[in-house]
Amino acid sequence: MQLNKNYQNLSDSYLFSTIAKKVTEYKERFPEKEIIRLGIGDVTLPLPAPVVEALKKAADETGTAAGFHGYGPEQGYGFLKEAIQGYYAARNTHLELNEIFVSDGAKSDVANILDLFSTENTVLIPDPVYPVYLDTNVMHGRKIVYLQANAQNNFCPMPPKDVVADIIYLCSPNNPTGSTYTRGQLAEWVAYANQNKAVILYDAAYEAFVTDDCPRSIFEIEGAKTCAIEFCSLSKTAGFTGTRCGYTIVPLALTAEGKSLNKMWLRRQTTKFNGVPYIVQRGAEAVFSQAGLKACIDNIAYYRSNAAVIAAALDEAGVWYSGGKNSPYIWLQCPAGMKSWDFFDYLLEEAGVVGTPGSGFGACGEGYFRLTGFGDAENTKKAAAKLKAAIQKLK
Numbered sequence: 001m002q003l004n005k006n007y008q009n010l011s012d013s014y015l016f017s018t019i020a021k022k023v024t025e026y027k028e029r030f031p032e033k034e035i036i037r038l039g040i041g042d043v044t045l046p047l048p049a050p051v052v053e054a055l056k057k058a059a060d061e062t063g064t065a066a067g068f069h070g071y072g073p074e075q076g077y078g079f080l081k082e083a084i085q086g087y088y089a090a091r092n093t094h095l096e097l098n099e100i101f102v103s104d105g106a107k108s109d110v111a112n113i114l115d116l117f118s119t120e121n122t123v124l125i126p127d128p129v130y131p132v133y134l135d136t137n138v139m140h141g142r143k144i145v146y147l148q149a150n151a152q153n154n155f156c157p158m159p160p161k162d163v164v165a166d167i168i169y170l171c172s173p174n175n176p177t178g179s180t181y182t183r184g185q186l187a188e189w190v191a192y193a194n195q196n197k198a199v200i201l202y203d204a205a206y207e208a209f210v211t212d213d214c215p216r217s218i219f220e221i222e223g224a225k226t227c228a229i230e231f232c233s234l235s236k237t238a239g240f241t242g243t244r245c246g247y248t249i250v251p252l253a254l255t256a257e258g259k260s261l262n263k264m265w266l267r268r269q270t271t272k273f274n275g276v277p278y279i280v281q282r283g284a285e286a287v288f289s290q291a292g293l294k295a296c297i298d299n300i301a302y303y304r305s306n307a308a309v310i311a312a313a314l315d316e317a318g319v320w321y322s323g324g325k326n327s328p329y330i331w332l333q334c335p336a337g338m339k340s341w342d343f344f345d346y347l348l349e350e351a352g353v354v355g356t357p358g359s360g361f362g363a364c365g366e367g368y369f370r371l372t373g374f375g376d377a378e379n380t381k382k383a384a385a386k387l388k389a390a391i392q393k394l395k
């Protein structure tokens with residue numbers, strides 16, 4: 001028996017364990033001091049009431065002979081796919097029902113989609129990045145080319161002139177940087193991908209946070225159906241991080257080497273996946289009802305207003321940042337030229353505020369820091385004031 005040796009090339013992630021260790025040590029040293037976490041990457045508000053009602057109703061239904069559900073369609077029930085189709089149609093994006101694949105979340109699909117591609121492909125991955133894109137390609141041993149995101153390109157890197165990539169990862173609004181591509185920028189990416197016969201793996205997990213004219217789906221861009229796959233999730237849209245449901249759009253027009261990627265993904269899913277629970281899909285369907293969407297929008301507004309409170313504190317302290325408008329994430333330049341972990345230590349000691357060092361998301365993240373609006377509103381206000389005071393003390 002031989003092992004997949006690529007696993008030896010994965011770098012251990014100490015990011016969140018190191019944060020936890022440092023916070024525990026701080027608590028032991030200063031048990032009386034308050035700690036506020038602005039580093040949370042998980043939602044904190046409860047599930048919207050219409051979703052809970054739908055979950056309960058579906059649970060009751062499955063306890064009856066007439067309403068029992070066994071294995072469902074691997075690619076999702078028609079009622080949920082129709083709801084998703086309607087969600088896109090409301091933004092003038094037409095999807096065929098068989099272009100929609102319901103899943104247990106974006107993380108699994110972003111990872112599993114790689115089954116469709118040769119390990120010989122060259123992959124373009126932004127730095128800093130949501131680590132799943134990187135690690136899943138390392139596991140397969142693909143060649144990775146990093147796309148540098150920095151303050152000069154506003155953390156929205158554009159197609160490279162000197163690299164021909166096969167697989168491109170784009171995430172907008174972005175985790176960790178909160179930056180969002182404009183229509184014009186995405187059109188350039190679509191043109192690059194079509195020209196190079198590459199595929200864009202577009203992660204739209206935070207699309208519901210977009211408030212301005214930035215696209216919420218790559219399929220709002222002409223030409224995207226021949227070069228892109230979109231991953232979306234109800235985790236941040238509707239608080240499903242623990243309930244688990246997402247969906248992936250694989251256009252029928254997307255082909256490579258004369259083969260349909262939609263057909264390949266269907267084959268992959270029907271072979272390796274047995275679908276999302278019926279009860280969860282009924283809860284997901286309720287997300288797209290009028291009452292469900294309203295409740296989700298209210299929750300997102302709560303997180304977004306937390307992000308605005310943090311952004312205002314940074315504006316007042318004269319600190320550069322991206323995000324915070326179309327995103328729950330704020331990505332700030334560490335003040336006084338500090339490195340990410342030095343600023344982490346300083347902020348914890350000085351203000352009792354916990355964030356996430358940018359260097360944990362890639363080399364280009366060094367010197368940056370991620371804060372999030374996923375916390376409690378009162379605590380966020382308190383933490384933002386402390387953050388501002390701590391930064392001003394450095395000047």
Ligand code: PLP
Nearest residue numbers: 105106107130175205233235246
């Ligand atoms: N994509 C991005 C960019 C994320 O930040 C996350 C979660 O934090 C995910 C995907 C995972 O989504 P899901 O919970 O649907 O697996």
